[in-house]
Amino acid sequence: MRSLDLDALVRDRTKRIIVCCGSGGVGKTTLAAALALRGAELGRRTVVLTIDPARRLAQALGLEELDNTPHPVPGINGELHAMMLDMKSTLDDMVLAYAKPERAEEILTNPFYESISSSLAGTQEYMAREKLGQLAADTRWDVIVVDTPPSRSALDFLDAPRALAGFWDSRMARLLVAPARASGRGMLKAFSLSLTLVHKVLSKVVGAQLLKDAGAFMSAAESLFGGFQQRAERTYALLAADQTAFVVIAAPRAESMDEASYFADRLVRDDMPFAGFVVNRVVQDTVSELDAGASLRAAQVASSPVAAAALRLHAGVAKEATHQQVLIAELAAGHPDCSVATISGYNEAINDLDDLRGVFPELEPAPAK
Amino acid sequence: MLVRVMIEQSTSPSAPPIRWHIVTGKGGVGKTTVASALALALADAGKKVLLAEIEGRQALARVLDTAPLGYGEEKILIGKTGGAVHGIAVDAETALIDYLEIFYSMGKAARGLRRLGAIDFATTIAPGVRDVLLIGKITEALRRRDNAGEYIYDAVVLDAPPTGRVARVLGAAHEVAQLVKIGPLKRHGELVTSMLADPSTALHLVTLLEDMPVRETIESVPELRSLGIAFGSVIGNRTSPVPLPAGRITQVDIARALDAAGLPTSRTMLASLAEQTRGHRQRQDNETEHRASLETLGLPYVELPQLFGGINRAAVRELGTRLGDFA
Ligand SMILES: Nc1ncnc2c1ncn2[C@@H]1O[C@H](COP(=O)(O)OP(=O)(O)OP(=O)(O)O)[C@@H](O)[C@H]1O
Ligand SMILES: Nc1ncnc2c1ncn2[C@@H]1O[C@H](COP(=O)(O)OP(=O)(O)OP(=O)(O)O)[C@@H](O)[C@H]1O
Ligand SMILES: [Mg+2]
Ligand SMILES: [Mg+2]
Numbered sequence: 001m002r003s004l005d006l007d008a009l010v011r012d013r014t015k016r017i018i019v020c021c022g023s024g025g026v027g028k029t030t031l032a033a034a035l036a037l038r039g040a041e042l043g044r045r046t047v048v049l050t051i052d053p054a055r056r057l058a059q060a061l062g063l064e065e066l067d068n069t070p071h072p073v074p075g076i077n078g079e080l081h082a083m084m085l086d087m088k089s090t091l092d093d094m095v096l097a098y099a100k101p102e103r104a105e106e107i108l109t110n111p112f113y114e115s116i117s118s119s120l121a122g123t124q125e126y127m128a129r130e131k132l133g134q135l136a137a138d139t140r141w142d143v144i145v146v147d148t149p150p151s152r153s154a155l156d157f158l159d160a161p162r163a164l165a166g167f168w169d170s171r172m173a174r175l176l177v178a179p180a181r182a183s184g185r186g187m188l189k190a191f192s193l194s195l196t197l198v199h200k201v202l203s204k205v206v207g208a209q210l211l212k213d214a215g216a217f218m219s220a221a222e223s224l225f226g227g228f229q230q231r232a233e234r235t236y237a238l239l240a241a242d243q244t245a246f247v248v249i250a251a252p253r254a255e256s257m258d259e260a261s262y263f264a265d266r267l268v269r270d271d272m273p274f275a276g277f278v279v280n281r282v283v284q285d286t287v288s289e290l291d292a293g294a295s296l297r298a299a300q301v302a303s304s305p306v307a308a309a310a311l312r313l314h315a316g317v318a319k320e321a322t323h324q325q326v327l328i329a330e331l332a333a334g335h336p337d338c339s340v341a342t343i344s345g346y347n348e349a350i351n352d353l354d355d356l357r358g359v360f361p362e363l364e365p366a367p368a369k
Numbered sequence: 370m371l372v373r374v375m376i377e378q379s380t381s382p383s384a385p386p387i388r389w390h391i392v393t394g395k396g397g398v399g400k401t402t403v404a405s406a407l408a409l410a411l412a413d414a415g416k417k418v419l420l421a422e423i424e425g426r427q428a429l430a431r432v433l434d435t436a437p438l439g440y441g442e443e444k445i446l447i448g449k450t451g452g453a454v455h456g457i458a459v460d461a462e463t464a465l466i467d468y469l470e471i472f473y474s475m476g477k478a479a480r481g482l483r484r485l486g487a488i489d490f491a492t493t494i495a496p497g498v499r500d501v502l503l504i505g506k507i508t509e510a511l512r513r514r515d516n517a518g519e520y521i522y523d524a525v526v527l528d529a530p531p532t533g534r535v536a537r538v539l540g541a542a543h544e545v546a547q548l549v550k551i552g553p554l555k556r557h558g559e560l561v562t563s564m565l566a567d568p569s570t571a572l573h574l575v576t577l578l579e580d581m582p583v584r585e586t587i588e589s590v591p592e593l594r595s596l597g598i599a600f601g602s603v604i605g606n607r608t609s610p611v612p613l614p615a616g617r618i619t620q621v622d623i624a625r626a627l628d629a630a631g632l633p634t635s636r637t638m639l640a641s642l643a644e645q646t647r648g649h650r651q652r653q654d655n656e657t658e659h660r661a662s663l664e665t666l667g668l669p670y671v672e673l674p675q676l677f678g679g680i681n682r683a684a685v686r687e688l689g690t691r692l693g694d695f696a
Contacts, residue, residue: 025397054581115496150396152426167493197478198487204473205465206495207548214494254679255431287641294632302626305614310646311626312611317645320677349580 001332004247004276004339006360010039010046010143015245017136017238018145018275021154022249023259027280029053030350031249031343032147033061033082034359040073040080041357044142047081049131051124051147058084060352070135075353081141090127091117098227099220106220112213122160122167124149126228129161129235136238154248154263158272162236165229168221245275250331252282252324257331264335276339279328284344285321292318384568387601388520389511391539393529393593394575395582399606401428402680402688403575403673404528409689412448416523419510420445423459423503423538424530430456434682442510446682455522457510461492464502467509472553498554500541505557508564532574532589539565539596571601576663578605578656583663590666602669605660609653610674618646 009015018039020032029050036048047070053063061082062073068089070081096104107113116123128149135144148157203211238244246267250260260277267274290298292315299311332340343359350356392404401422408420419442422429430437435445438458446454465488470476482488492499513521529535542565546558564570572593576586586603594600620639627634663670673691676684 056581112494115494120493120496152424167490198482198485201469201475201478201482202487202491204552204554205469205491206498207554210495286645287638289635289638290627290632290642294630298626298630298632301629302622303629304619304622304626306616306618306646307622307626309611309613310618310623310642310649313609313613313649314642314645316610316675316677323678 001329002276002339004278004341006035006278006341007038007042009245009247009275010035010044011042012245013142015243015275016141016143017132017241017244018143019148019157019239019244019246020146020249021148021157021246021263023154023256024150024152026249026251026256027343028150028249029057029147030356030359031247031278031280032145033057034356035247036080036082036143036145037073037076037353037356038360039143039145040076040078043078045079045140046143046145047083047135047141048145049083049085049128049135049147051085051128051149053084053147054350056349056351057356060350060356068131073353085124085128085131087124087127088117090131091123094130094228094231095221095224098224100223103220103223107217107224110213110217110220112210112217116217120164122156122164125151125157126161126164126232128157129239130231133231133235133238154259155266158236158239158266158270161232162229165225165232168218168225168228240270240272242273244273246272247275247278249278249280252279252327254327257327261331261334264338268338274338276341277331277335279324279331279340279342281345282324282328282342283317283321285318287314288318288321290314290318292316292322384599387569387571388522388524389507389564389567389570390524390526390601391529391535391570391572391598392527392575393532393535393572394604394606395585396531396533398575398577398582399604399673400531400575401432401528402685403573403604403606404526405429405432405685406673406688406692407573408454408526409446409448409686410692411524411526412446412452412454413450413689413693415448415450415452417453417455417521418448419455419457419522419525420528421457421459421507421510421525422528423507425458425460427458429458429528432680432682432685452523457506459503459506461499461502462488464506465492467506468502468557472557497541497545497548500538501545501554501558501561504539504542504565505561508561511564532585532593536592536596539598566597568599570598572596572598573601573604574668575604575606578608578659578663580655580659583659587662587666600668602671603663603666605656605663605670605672607675608656608672609649610676613646613650613653618643618650 009018018035020028020035022028032048032050033053036046039046053061062071063082063084068083068086070083073080073082092108095107099107128146132144132146135141148154248260248264250256264274264277295311295315295318299308299315302308302311328340328342344361345359390407392400392407394400405420408418411418420429427437433445435456438456440457440459440463442455442457444453445456448454462483466476466479466483469479479488507525507527510522511525515521530538542558542561546555546562574586576582620643623639623642624634671692673688676687
């Protein structure tokens, strides 16, 4: 099994963007912060873009409020900036940048805009990538570490923005929302369904008002969608560039490893710069010479109740550690060309910068500057 | 108090037994596992149960080692005393077509629209409507009766979205009913809202006995309470499986046990075991504190131990048995 050297990764001068992805809850935000801290303490000017960090992690990074700009993290031997993604204001900024001024106002006040900016699937991924694009354009940063949104699948970070932009750009969306303008184009006639029927059903389902708002939004935002689509393509190109490195994070559990494996295959297939896997929170068996079966046998004959319980608990640890090592070996065997790092850490919570440094216990402390 | 918590339990002494179990909790705490175990426990108690998911993840099929679930409510597991678990993965498109068929007899047109991408479009631009349709399908299954007038399902267990999203999903019905002034969609929203508020519906909260999850569970309660759904139990999941009795752990005691089992020992091994045991003791002490914090919620409390070596159908069975035994 090739091991992934995280220190080498943050030190590598050919890499400027490190993307931490993985399925929900595996430690993307934590590892993004820990990697960025490491990079900064190794002397690189680093910024980390976090998405919805746990409150204590945000506090540890000195992020008290959401304002969509990088802030210096105090108490660090190096230069680290941290920021939290603010979706709404990123989207507002884009509208202002891409729409004509009189249209921008119309868009921003449309009731439908509200629901897009908060709940449309893919918006968060889109905005995270947009923000990454902005950070990448800023020469202040040697390294940009990016956390990815908590989604069901890591693939969403690659695909959702394009799908979202495509959704708005689709002829279907225009036809359905604005039948007046669409009539005469003849597309729906081919399906022998009258536009009025489509419209009737849709307004039954989503309500006539929403459909009207959406229609007004669509026509006001028409010029915007081309821009959105282009941006999605451009940020995708940035992700595919050599200066980027994808780190795929997984929990040592079957479903999480499968998902990571699937995602890595996709990266490799699309020639994306895949750096390797990080398996996070792996159980460490410090008494590996005593396996689960033996430990249980000893527990059965133990005369001291405390010793019996201790041995049964050890059997659990041993069984789990073995199980996890099998999963890790399978992951590595399935991807012989890819590197894997494992991170232990079981119960402790991340409360401050020292805890964050402790995420990589096997790394040498960063040299004092 | 020896109630068979969750199985025959009611949300209050005067309330009917729970028919709709909604299982939520922070991401990754074990909602899917617990929902599956609960469904099995109910089936083992002889009930006909529908186990449902609404997020299109096929999470249930994964834990229970079954083929991917569809909309068809297939029987997926057999309980001990004639009970059974049926499974459904509700998707918004099918639920919408279902809805258009039931209320407008427009199923055929709706299927045509699906081919055009219109159904996908509608559920995308109106996420609230989408949520009402998903939850609406569950309430339909709950209300469904056979020819003799008996409910088809004794209980429905919903593997619900995580705490962060569940309020929006369950609250959507109320919002839609407010937003839409007349017509079937309003009635649909109202019906869903009334079933959520019914005393036979219970919201169960799964948590780990760790700092963050416990804190977030406690913090989530006021918002969830405002949904008007009665709370069921709090489930402490993945807890330390073997309680350490009081008393110091000595290397001598461990060495004796290993000796008695004919196993070799070494000084470093004994030291590491003692050290590991101190770690377990620390964890159990923390868990005791977290249990006490959870108790302040004043809700029934159930606990499931951490199982090792991965969760599969057998493990879910074991957890289900524990829920059933929780008396
Ligand atoms: N190596 C570690 N050591 C200790 N705790 C960890 C470690 N990695 C993650 N955690 C903890 O696990 C929890 C989840 O981590 P985190 O929020 O980073 O995951 P995520 O992948 O960003 O989740 P989401 O998908 O919800 O965004 C947090 O409470 C975090 O403190
Ligand atoms: N009692 C337990 N013992 C050991 N492992 C468990 C236990 N309960 C759950 N797990 C494991 O924890 C992980 C998360 O469980 P599960 O998928 O049920 O959580 P969830 O809350 O549904 O997650 P999500 O928020 O992603 O839907 C899974 O790998 C599962 O196998
Ligand atoms: Mg995160
Ligand atoms: Mg789940």
